[in-house]
Amino acid sequence: MTSFALSPERELEFEKILSRYPxxxxxxxxxxxxxxxxxxxxxxxxxxxxxxxxxxxxxxxxGVVTFYTLFNQQPVGKHQVWVCRTLSxxxxxxxRILHHCEKRLGIHAGETTKDGKVTLRTAECLASCGTAPMMxxxxxxxxxxxxxxxxxxxxxxxR
Amino acid sequence: xxxxxxxxxxxxxxQDGHRLSVYERDGGYQQAKRALQMDRQALVDDMKxxxxxxxxxxxxxxxxxxxxxxxxxxxxxxxxxxINADEGExxxxxxxxxMEKAPHLVIEGCIIGCFGIGAHAAYIYVRDELHLSKERLWxxxxxxxxKGYLGKKPFGIDYPVEVYVHTGAGAYICGEETSLLNxxxxxRGEPRLKPPFPAxxxxxxxxxxxxxxxxxxxxxxxxxxGGDAFSKLSDLHNIKDGGCRLYGVSGHVNKPGVFEAxxxxxxxxxxxxxxxxxxxxELLGVIPGGSSCPIIRPDDVVDxxxxxxxxxxxxxxxxxxxxxxxxxxxxxxxxxxxxxxxxLSDKVDPILAFHNLMRxxxxxxxxxxxxxxxxxxxxxxxLDRMVAGQATLEELDRLHEIADNIMGNTICAFGxxxxxPALGFLRKFRKEMEQSIRTKGKSSTGVLAP
Ligand SMILES: Cc1cc2nc3c(=O)[nH]c(=O)nc-3n(C[C@H](O)[C@H](O)[C@H](O)COP(=O)(O)O)c2cc1C
Ligand code: SF4
Ligand code: FES
Numbered sequence: 001m002t003s004f005a006l007s008p009e010r011e012l013e014f015e016k017i018l019s020r021y022p023x024x025x026x027x028x029x030x031x032x033x034x035x036x037x038x039x040x041x042x043x044x045x046x047x048x049x050x051x052x053x054x055x056x057x058x059x060x061x062x063g064v065v066t067f068y069t070l071f072n073q074q075p076v077g078k079h080q081v082w083v084c085r086t087l088s089x090x091x092x093x094x095x096r097i098l099h100h101c102e103k104r105l106g107i108h109a110g111e112t113t114k115d116g117k118v119t120l121r122t123a124e125c126l127a128s129c130g131t132a133p134m135m136x137x138x139x140x141x142x143x144x145x146x147x148x149x150x151x152x153x154x155x156x157x158x159r
Numbered sequence: 160x161x162x163x164x165x166x167x168x169x170x171x172x173x174q175d176g177h178r179l180s181v182y183e184r185d186g187g188y189q190q191a192k193r194a195l196q197m198d199r200q201a202l203v204d205d206m207k208x209x210x211x212x213x214x215x216x217x218x219x220x221x222x223x224x225x226x227x228x229x230x231x232x233x234x235x236x237x238x239x240x241x242i243n244a245d246e247g248e249x250x251x252x253x254x255x256x257x258m259e260k261a262p263h264l265v266i267e268g269c270i271i272g273c274f275g276i277g278a279h280a281a282y283i284y285v286r287d288e289l290h291l292s293k294e295r296l297w298x299x300x301x302x303x304x305x306k307g308y309l310g311k312k313p314f315g316i317d318y319p320v321e322v323y324v325h326t327g328a329g330a331y332i333c334g335e336e337t338s339l340l341n342x343x344x345x346x347r348g349e350p351r352l353k354p355p356f357p358a359x360x361x362x363x364x365x366x367x368x369x370x371x372x373x374x375x376x377x378x379x380x381x382x383x384x385g386g387d388a389f390s391k392l393s394d395l396h397n398i399k400d401g402g403c404r405l406y407g408v409s410g411h412v413n414k415p416g417v418f419e420a421x422x423x424x425x426x427x428x429x430x431x432x433x434x435x436x437x438x439x440x441e442l443l444g445v446i447p448g449g450s451s452c453p454i455i456r457p458d459d460v461v462d463x464x465x466x467x468x469x470x471x472x473x474x475x476x477x478x479x480x481x482x483x484x485x486x487x488x489x490x491x492x493x494x495x496x497x498x499x500x501x502x503l504s505d506k507v508d509p510i511l512a513f514h515n516l517m518r519x520x521x522x523x524x525x526x527x528x529x530x531x532x533x534x535x536x537x538x539x540x541x542l543d544r545m546v547a548g549q550a551t552l553e554e555l556d557r558l559h560e561i562a563d564n565i566m567g568n569t570i571c572a573f574g575x576x577x578x579x580p581a582l583g584f585l586r587k588f589r590k591e592m593e594q595s596i597r598t599k600g601k602s603s604t605g606v607l608a609p
Contacts, residue, residue, distance in 0.1 A: 019354075019479055020321075021361065022363050023583055025344060026344050026345075027345065028345030029326065029327070029342065029345060030325065030326060032256050032328070033287065033328065047448075054345075056345075060346075063346075063347050067330065067348060068328030068329050069328070069330060070287055070329035070331050071329075071331035085449060086249045086516075087249055087250065087410070087452075087512060087515050087516055087519075088409040088410050088503055089517050090512075090607045090608065091410045091411060091501070092410075094608075096606070096608070101481075124249070124523065125247065125248070125250070125251070125331075126288055126332060127247070127252045127255045127288075129249070129251070129499070129501070130252050130254075130408070130409045130415040130416045130417060131415070132415075136448060139290040142288075
């Protein structure tokens with residue numbers, strides 16, 4: 001047994017997820033999302049918990065976690081900022097957006113601010129190419145970005 | 160020829176267009192109800208006549224794909240419908256508009272699709288980042304279920320159908336259908352060797368059809384119109400490329416966006432008429448259908464003297480004036496892909512654009528096959544040197560060799576998806592690259608975003 005446990009509401013969601021698939025393994029990715037939503041990242045305890053509850057080996061779950069970029073393998077900041085840098089966004093100036101974020105936050109892409117508020121990352125095409133440049137902040141897309149809008153967003157996150 | 164339509168995007172600009180009340184007011188779910196009472200073979204035949212070519216990139220005929228499913232279904236081998244909404248191909252942003260603004264069209268398509276392939280469950284695989292899309296799809300599923308359009312007896316008819324949304328976790332490769340199936344099964348998203356094909360051995364080892372999300376959204380429309388009439392919307396009906404579809408345009412155009420039109424639109428019409436023309440200068444090139452499709456230059460001229468070529472009618476004309484079709488574009492040496500074009504103005508440094516895309520492919524290779532894993536990394540390293548003004552002419556030739564060596568030597572089409580655009584850039588911008596190498600990078604503009 002591990003020290004990790006889902007909240008009662010998330011336990012209900014866990015059961016709902018399981019009901020959608022013909023086997024327990026298929027719930028692996030949605031359940032990892034559920035755990036990460038609560039815990040902020042996927043720790044060894046989370047991996048063990050998921051493995052136990054889904055009847056999988058922890059090696060299997062670990063293999064899944066390391067394959068997908070959206071599972072955090074270390075603690076991250078309170079807010080997640082992803083700046084898309086693929087071609088359509090690059091053509092619209094995503095480099096300038098990214099540099100501005102780095103300067104404003106005082107960190108490089110891939111890092112978290114010292115106060116633990118913001119993790120800044122680059123992303124590959126987020127299906128928002130017609131409204132480039134764009135960035136994703138937690139679950140929200142911010143599109144057709146200007147530097148002023150980026151400033152307003154970062155102000156809110158770092159306040 | 161440019162003919163805009165409003166079938167898929169009927170409710171895009173309508174208040175609450177994503178809600179059941181609006182969808183039903185305009186006849187929504189009538190086709191699902193009708194389909195569930197049809198003869199299965201008649202349904203598949205009608206969909207074959209519709210000539211819906213897969214909208215996910217490969218352009219395979221949807222009705223033909225449905226007909227590959229083993230028939231009749233065996234009780235111990237349930238069939239599955241899997242909808243691909245991974246939407247990860249750079250430059251592509253069309254499926255998202257359907258999920259956000261027309262989710263009921265997607266759900267209705269899933270009901271009909273399930274019946275057509277003998278499935279009772281559909282999984283819509285949505286990339287995790289598209290939170291609003293997932294929310295809208297789940298919302299539509301709840302609304303449809305509450306009305307009794309999903310569940311044990313949809314519309315009171317004894318053919319159970321369930322639709323679920325499944326989410327990925329950030330990996331472009333999961334758009335490849337067998338990788339997607341592994342991901343759906345809770346595994347690492349590594350592509351599988353084919354054969355066996357999904358129709359024999361797909362999700363959970365069972366017979367499965369994988370359709371792109373826009374492909375399935377076209378189904379209720381085609382059924383209402385009748386397959387043949389739907390196909391005839393297209394200028395390319397005679398070469399079995401039917402209907403209407405979504406076109407996207409991004410990059411250096413004045414009005415980027417998603418537009419619906421009959422199949423047979425030309426790239427010129429997409430860029431100039433729908434996209435409002437090139438901004439920041441003149442046209443340098445267009446990547447026609449997502450980043451895996453080799454780039455087209457405005458001075459490319461169609462060379463098809465053979466009357467049997469699908470391109471013959473445009474012999475001697477600009478490539479921009481060829482109707483965008485699966486077979487016409489293949490004959491042009493590029494691909495139609497997802498029909499979402501990326502436009503580059505002549506202020507752009509093509510080497511930087513090439514570099515940007517190859518960074519993407521290096522990052523996204525799943526690493527199973529050596530030619531893809533090593534080749535994509537090697538191409539990127541050389542381009543990195545080229546951008547820094549350090550590459551040599553031998554390295555330029557090496558790029559060709561590396562790309563050639565990827566082609567045909569990999570488990571999945573990601574390999575070709577990397578090598579083909581690379582070869583495209585190498586052929587179309589050879590002069591610019593040679594000059595950049597000779598001048599140690601000084602001849603390059605160094606600009607991506609003017
Ligand atoms: C590397 C790679 C990525 C792909 N990404 C997608 C995608 O994001 N969405 C999609 O629908 N198809 C994608 N495909 C194509 C699928 O493998 C498959 O052909 C498609 O889902 C079939 O649906 P369709 O016939 O309706 O187009 C991708 C293929 C490859 C090789
Ligand atoms: S071609 Fe590339 S992406 Fe496809 S299986 Fe091989 S290594 Fe993975
Ligand atoms: S390139 Fe940034 S969203 Fe597509």
